[in-house]
Amino acid sequence: MTIKLSRRSVLGTGIASTALFLPGFSRAQSRPVVSHGLQSGDVSHDGAVIWARADRPSRMQVEVSTVESFANSRMLPDLAVAEGRDNMGKMLLTGLPSDQEVFYRVSMVDLTDLNAVSEPVVGRFRTAPTARRDVRFVWSGDTAGQGWGIDESRGGMGTYRTMLNRSPDFFIHSGDTIYADGPLSETAEMPDGGTWTNVMTEEKSKVAETLHEYRHNWLYNMRDTNVRDFNAQVPMFSQWDDHETVNNWYPNEILEDDRYTEKNVALLSARSIRAFMETNPIRQSPEEPGRVYRKISYGPHLDVFFIDMRTYRGDNSTNDQTERGDATTFLGREQIDWLKAGLASSRATWKIIASDMPIGLLVRDGAEHFENLANGDGPVRGREFDIAEILSGIKHLGVKNVVWLTADVHYTAAHHYSPDRAQFQDFDPFWEFVSGPLHAGTFGPNELDNTFGPKVEFVKAPEDGQANLPPSAGLQFFGQVDIEGETGVMTVSLVDRADTVLWSKELEPEAV
Numbered sequence: 081m082t083i084k085l086s087r088r089s090v091l092g093t094g095i096a097s098t099a100l101f102l103p104g105f106s107r108a109q110s111r112p113v114v115s116h117g118l119q120s121g122d123v124s125h126d127g128a129v130i131w132a133r134a135d136r137p138s139r140m141q142v143e144v145s146t147v148e149s150f151a152n153s154r155m156l157p158d159l160a161v162a163e164g165r166d167n168m169g170k171m172l173l174t175g176l177p178s179d180q181e182v183f184y185r186v187s188m189v190d191l192t193d194l195n196a197v198s199e200p201v202v203g204r205f206r207t208a209p210t211a212r213r214d215v216r217f218v219w220s221g222d223t224a225g226q227g228w229g230i231d232e233s234r235g236g237m238g239t240y241r242t243m244l245n246r247s248p249d250f251f252i253h254s255g256d257t258i259y260a261d262g263p264l265s266e267t268a269e270m271p272d273g274g275t276w277t278n279v280m281t282e283e284k285s286k287v288a289e290t291l292h293e294y295r296h297n298w299l300y301n302m303r304d305t306n307v308r309d310f311n312a313q314v315p316m317f318s319q320w321d322d323h324e325t326v327n328n329w330y331p332n333e334i335l336e337d338d339r340y341t342e343k344n345v346a347l348l349s350a351r352s353i354r355a356f357m358e359t360n361p362i363r364q365s366p367e368e369p370g371r372v373y374r375k376i377s378y379g380p381h382l383d384v385f386f387i388d389m390r391t392y393r394g395d396n397s398t399n400d401q402t403e404r405g406d407a408t409t410f411l412g413r414e415q416i417d418w419l420k421a422g423l424a425s426s427r428a429t430w431k432i433i434a435s436d437m438p439i440g441l442l443v444r445d446g447a448e449h450f451e452n453l454a455n456g457d458g459p460v461r462g463r464e465f466d467i468a469e470i471l472s473g474i475k476h477l478g479v480k481n482v483v484w485l486t487a488d489v490h491y492t493a494a495h496h497y498s499p500d501r502a503q504f505q506d507f508d509p510f511w512e513f514v515s516g517p518l519h520a521g522t523f524g525p526n527e528l529d530n531t532f533g534p535k536v537e538f539v540k541a542p543e544d545g546q547a548n549l550p551p552s553a554g555l556q557f558f559g560q561v562d563i564e565g566e567t568g569v570m571t572v573s574l575v576d577r578a579d580t581v582l583w584s585k586e587l588e589p590e591a592v
Contacts (some may be wrong), residue, residue, distance in 0.1 A: 081159050104446060110196050112138050112188040115167075116299055117308030118203035120184075121361030123250060123287065123315040124378060125208040127174040129361040130184055133299070134198070137162040138188035140169040140251050141551040144176075145183045148204075153185070160191065166295050169353045179209035179379075197475035199438060203312040207377040212509045213565040218379075219434070219515065220558035221487025223301055225323065226548050228523030229264040229278035230304045235275040237519040239577045240306040246560060246579075251314050254383070254487035254516065255321030255436035258297040258362070258433035260288035260352060262323065262527045263376055270550050279303060287326070289342045294324075295354035318360045319386045320374050321436040321488060325352040328445040330395050353391075361532040373415050375422050381563050383428040385419055387411065389437050389452070399450040399462035409455055410463035411470075417588075419470060424477040429589050431479065435486040438514055439467055440495060440534035441526040443488070452488075454529035460504045464531055470508035483570070485559065487516035490558035491524035491541035494583060495534045502533030511587070521548035522555040538574065538583040554578060 081572055096589040111135050119131040124563035133139060140161050151429055163171040176182060183204050190196035194390040199586040209215075223237070230236050244252065264284045268276040278284075280304075283296035321330050325348050326337075342348060350529040353370040356362075365371040392412030401408050411419075437443065445451040453463035460468045474482055494513040512534070524541035528534050540557065542549050549555055556577040564572050574586040 081170065082174060089377040091270055097185070101216040103182060110190070112136050112185055112190050112196060112198040114188055114198055114201040116302035117311055118186055118201055119316060119361040120203055120205040121316040121318065122363040123208055124376065125178040125210050126176050126364035128176070128182070128205050128207065128315060129170060129172050129363055130190075131168065131170050131361045132201070132204065132361075132379070133184045134161055134167040137167060137191045139191060141189060141314050141391070142171060143185040144173065146180055148183055150183065150185060157228040161188070163192070165358055166292070170286060170358070170361065170564055172363065176207050178207050178311060179211070179213065179571070181206045186438065201312075212380050213561045214265045214415065215379060215382060215549045215565070216248050216318065216560065217245070217250045217252065218246065218558050218560050219254055219485050219487070219568045220518045221321070221455070222256040222490055222517030222520040223258065225256060225259040225262055225517065226517055227262065227264060227268045228276060229519060230283065230552050231276050231278060233277060234552050235411045237304045237306045238551070239518045239558060240304070240310040242558070242575070242577055242579045243558055244310045248314055248560070249376070251310075251316050252434050253316055253435060255319050256323040256486065257318055257356070258301060258321060258487065258518070259520070260294055260297045261326040263287055270552070271546070276328065276550055276552075287339045289340060290499065291351045291355060294352050298359035299354065310416045315384065315386065316361060317376060317434070318362055318432060319388065319436050320356055321390055324356055325349045328396060328451045329390070329391050331391070331449070377428065379567050381429040381565070382432065383426045383430070383580065384420055384432045384434055387419060387436070388415065388435045390436065393463070396445045396449045396451060396460070397399070398448055399453070399455040402461045404465040408462050408465050410466040415476070416454075416466060416469060420473040420477065422589055423436060423474060423479045423482065427483060427592065429592060430563065430570055431482045433484045435484055437488045437496070438486050439484065439512055439531050440497065440532055441489055442529055443526065454531070458503055460531060467496065467532070468504050468506075475506065475508045480592055481570075482510055483514040483587070486512065486514050489524050489526050490522050491518070491539065492556070492559070492582065493525065493539040494537040494585060495572065496537050497534045500533065501530065501535060503531045509587070513559050513574070515557045515574055517556055521550065522553065523547050524572045540574070540576070540582050542588065551577070
């Protein structure tokens with residue numbers, strides 16, 4: 081549902097809402113509940129997407145205001161939320177003033193008893209600027225993986241709290257937003273001999289196969305207080321990778337996994353992408369409703385290009401083809417052309433490519449196949465053709481100040497790529513920053529592939545070959561980007577769950 085607001089309607093006197101919540105207007109025990117907090121996302125200079133869920137079929141009522149007191153609030157048209165979407169509702173708000181803090185208040189009215197109204201829940205976001213100002217955002221990936229769910233006795237998903245305390249303008253979730261293929265057990269044994277105790281739900285006790293089960297993997301994460309508080313105050317720009325469906329999937333795959341009664345990955349991924357779109361505050365493309373790749377502009381200094389390395393790929397293979405063809409497809413022709421055209425036309429100082437997988441790290445799928453594009457040292461082969469075209473295109477189109485951000489590998493690192501070290505040399509030097517997990521097992525580091533000349537400038541990962549360390553071990557990471565409004569200088573910091581800045585790099589922009 082799209083709601084268009086004029087500046088006058090947002091700033092002017094609105095409809096008073098307090099009458100909806102007067103004592104005696106409904107019986108407390110029969111009132112609906114806003115069950116999983118609020119979310120906002122895909123914020124632009126004049127709008128955003130907001131999301132909420134009720135515990136029953138309801139009428140979603142939304143007020144919008146530019147002051148926290150809601151003194152100048154505006155009531156929006158109601159949105160019915162019912163069983164077909166698991167009582168979830170999304171609204172695209174447009175016509176908002178730029179660079180403005182916006183407060184929104186959501187209540188649910190029981191469709192079977194219009195006198196039964198929930199307690200209101202309040203969220204906030206700031207629209208993107210049109211003039212230069214300082215911008216701060218954070219990014220990471222990998223939530224609730226490897227058996228480590230919500231352990232309330234250990235503070236829950238505490239990295240979200242650490243990010244919230246840094247007051248970012250927005251958050252990029254770089255993928256593996258859930259682990260639909262990673263069911264939880266009530267308890268998990270920790271390396272130090274302790275016991276991890278998970279909050280459990282029926283849907284998280286098995287692998288997700290149905291639309292309902294996929295939806296409730298995202299809803300599980302929103303049971304965590306840290307996540308709900310973060311979502312209510314920080315807009316999210318989300319993308320997906322493999323665990324939203326099943327580990328290392330590709331569209332033509334037929335599973336050989338006894339945990340699944342449904343083996344057809346095309347069908348599983350169709351359910352997953354629908355659940356992803358319904359449970360995340362993401363704008364949907366009218367031409368391709370399930371499309372994840374998109375551009376979001378955030379002021380004169382920043383354009384973010386979200387790419388999708390999952391949906392359009394060919395089969396995972398040995399990835400060593402010496403000629404380009406159907407077997408080497410990774411991003412797909414339409415997405416490659418869209419990305420090159422968008423980068424070439426961007427007037428922003430910085431162009432961030434938000435990638436769901438790193439470029440130069442080996443990620444294997446079994447003993448002989450590869451999951452991402454890297455395939456070992458040597459010239460361009462297999463899926464590397466797609467990335468080579470993009471990197472070469474950036475150089476020849478004269479695009480400056482391109483930085484790659486990603487997660488996926490469950491540790492944090494800074495990689496500098498240069499043709500001076502590379503087998504393929506038709507590109508300009510660039511940085512790739514990796515950070516995660518948010519709340520999952522910690523692994524790594526991975527092997528480098530020298531095709532595009534990466535050099536590790538910093539890495540923080542488990543020592544002595546340790547693997548799947550729990551969140552309580554402290555090796556949970558996110559990245560932070562600060563862009564100075566006056567100069568356009570970008571500072572990238574890699575931060576851990578304890579709020580320690582592990583490494584940072586200041587990048588001076590080249591003239592655009």
